Amino acid sequence: MPDASALLTDLYELSMLEAYAARGMTGSAVFELFFRRLPPERGFLLAAGLDQAVTFLEGMRFDAEDLAWLRDTGRFAPGFIDSLAGFRFTGDVDAVPEGTAVFADEPVLRVTAPLPEAQFVETRLLNIVHFQTVIASKAARMVLASGGRQLVDFGLRRAHGGEAGLFAARAAWLAGFDATATVLAGRRFGIPLMGTMAHAFVEAHDGETEAFLDFARTRPAGLCLLIDTYDTERGAARVAALAPRLAAEGIAIAAVRLDSGDLAYHARAVRGILDAAGCGAIRIFASGGLDEARIARLAGAPIDGFGIGTALTTASDAPALDCAYKLQAYAGRPRRKRSEGKATWPGAKQVWRRLAADGTILGDTVGLHDEPPTGTALLRPVMRAGRRVDPATADLAAARQRAAAALASLPPALRRLEPGTVPVTISPAIRALAAAADRAAAGEP
Amino acid sequence: MPDASALLTDLYELSMLEAYAARGMTGSAVFELFFRRLPPERGFLLAAGLDQAVTFLEGMRFDAEDLAWLRDTGRFAPGFIDSLAGFRFTGDVDAVPEGTAVFADEPVLRVTAPLPEAQFVETRLLNIVHFQTVIASKAARMVLASGGRQLVDFGLRRAHGGEAGLFAARAAWLAGFDATATVLAGRRFGIPLMGTMAHAFVEAHDGETEAFLDFARTRPAGLCLLIDTYDTERGAARVAALAPRLAAEGIAIAAVRLDSGDLAYHARAVRGILDAAGCGAIRIFASGGLDEARIARLAGAPIDGFGIGTALTTASDAPALDCAYKLQAYAGRPRRKRSEGKATWPGAKQVWRRLAADGTILGDTVGLHDEPPTGTALLRPVMRAGRRVDPATADLAAARQRAAAALASLPPALRRLEPGTVPVTISPAIRALAAAADRAAAGEP
Incomplete structure (x- = not known):
């Protein structure tokens, strides 16, 4: 069953796991999953797949056959492979509930966990959340058109x-x-x-x-x-x-x-x-x-x-979205990649939504999670210490109701599937943190 | 595991199964799987997925939990549900080996089986063969460009x-x-x-x-x-x-x-x-x-x-192809749908390929399976009486070699990924059979 084996991942996750273990890099890391840019065909997304993501995180493990096969490949040190038998996800997850409308650059899921765990779950988390969000977002357009x-x-x-x-x-x-x-x-x-x-x-x-x-x-x-x-x-x-x-x-x-x-x-x-x-x-x-x-x-x-x-x-006009899962902090320090066209905003973040009196979305702000709120917070606690803490994340009917409310809250032009999207503001505190992270990286020998 | 449950299918397959059973319609049926039209981005396809298709056909069954759930739905007669416990695929399959270049309108897989079995496997067969063919065909373009x-x-x-x-x-x-x-x-x-x-x-x-x-x-x-x-x-x-x-x-x-x-x-x-x-x-x-x-x-x-x-x-430029699995004969009579833009050619068919002296594909003919050959036959026996009879269908390395040969045999313009495709001729015998089938259908009261 594809979704039960921890081997349903990229080879580099295992390679990095071994390197982190060898170096003792097990400090707390923050990763965030977000959609970088929306294609012209998508003015909004509907977040989906969280329930399966949590199920994956709770159940992710290497079974004896996986480990025997890994040993046979000769690719990894025996001691490292032995350590995988007890490898579990023990971290925290905060996430946007399924059925919520989300936009570019907004974290929809945040993992806070020891670095090896937070890193390792990257591939399958993206695989689950990306696809369901792709389909829910496409389906929502059909619902609006119907x-x-x-x-x-x-x-x-x-x-x-x-x-x-x-x-x-x-x-x-x-x-x-x-x-x-x-x-x-x-x-x-x-x-x-x-x-x-x-x-x-x-x-x-x-x-x-x-x-x-x-x-x-x-x-x-x-x-x-x-x-x-x-x-x-x-x-x-x-x-x-x-x-x-x-x-x-x-x-x-x-x-x-x-x-x-x-x-x-x-x-x-x-x-x-x-x-x-x-x-x-x-x-x-x-x-x-x-x-x-x-x-x-x-x-x-x-x-x-x-x-x-x-x-x-197949969401045939946009079968994939530009979705990423990126390190935002490690060992108490903000982290940031600056690759051309793919730079990320550092720090553990929150999204606040501002609504008009009639409930229409006016705009969102992405800020550091401990900034003063500027609206309704979208990310909520989902897992703590590796366990699901919000049973509502398993309630598909509730997610469906949330999606209906989300579609009703879209600006009228988006409900008519016209081009455009909702403005997303990056908070000054994040911009300042990015500048500080760049200065620290520039100080590298 | 998605690929093990017979419930990974469309509801209508079960509905038709019940109706066929009620009517005793268990005569031999011929269904063929083919790609109707190639999009402009694809001048050729590489057939793929046959090994998984055969594995599905050999292992397809309803387990006790499936049947209990079906009973709980109240959708089907209890006697029909009981009969599903022993439901197996007992038919024959002829197919184009994986890694073969194929073109529009060419059957890549032919099922000959009692009507309920041949009908029921439609959804998952398409799901398996369509997707792998989509990806192999996209990957082949990258191989040619690399x-x-x-x-x-x-x-x-x-x-x-x-x-x-x-x-x-x-x-x-x-x-x-x-x-x-x-x-x-x-x-x-x-x-x-x-x-x-x-x-x-x-x-x-x-x-x-x-x-x-x-x-x-x-x-x-x-x-x-x-x-x-x-x-x-x-x-x-x-x-x-x-x-x-x-x-x-x-x-x-x-x-x-x-x-x-x-x-x-x-x-x-x-x-x-x-x-x-x-x-x-x-x-x-x-x-x-x-x-x-x-x-x-x-x-x-x-x-x-x-x-x-x-x-x-995701084969992002063509994430789906126009792939169909259609009834071509039942109870010894050719069958044909005539829906606008979706008419099918009746009868159990074969594809013959003509090659130039240097091995380049000149063109294909789709004919009735028992016509005199006009080239190398592409469809070969794969299953008989529900069992895999060609162990080579499980040899992925051989399929990879076949694909390399297939790419080398494409006309030079297709190897350069230029627009165009290979001519596929429908034999006069098929056209005559279609006309006869239409006359028979017109005689309906």
């Missing part, structure tokens, strides 16, 4: 592996999706499930009507029939003809699905066919290459819900 | 979850990468590992020189020092000054890594500093936002190797 119409995750098949499919289903639901087709995500996260039928089901039957009847009689609950296998309007006419026959058997057709062609055109035609036959209660569900822009363009079409695959679960 | 310089996968942190990181490492190595930083990929797939050090390691020390010394003395093998934490050229000068001191201790500095700024500029400056100090043997390794276009532009820079992250493991 105008309240039903949104269902159909994207497991094109997700990047199994864990991606599961995490994407979770992140999408967190962001406001109504359901997922991924069964294991239903089992693992309690997300509502929704599914229809495939073209193959229709094709395997000798006729479309026969396929509809078979499916309806076996799977009558929430019945959604796929009508575009051969000809969408003819499919709709067959549904209209079947509806009274099925009603006589006590079966209601809940919806039809369109999956190809000009969805607006076909939705109008199908709506007309169904309504003319007295089937006004049958809803129209659409799928096939949808993203937030297409959903927005379908605002006027008689479509009641959308199944969204690839654009959701 | 001019033989070292390529290392650094992308676990931005990959879409843990399995994506592992599968991406595998697909990249298959396509010709030299190593990965992902330790678990080394353990699981035997891929060579490579790693350096992080900026945090340098920052945690009071000076860069001290950090280099600590790392060198603990981790002397294949030593690569990261020199851009504060100032790249100053870092290079420190390395040059340290080299004789470390040499006296028996430690050779193998390489330095640059991770920011204008890599061509800094590489030249660093090369000059190292050469002037008699350190001509120290190689220069570059990382930071690289993709095949940037690698190509760095052709003239004195860079010996590249660490590639996000663009590789």
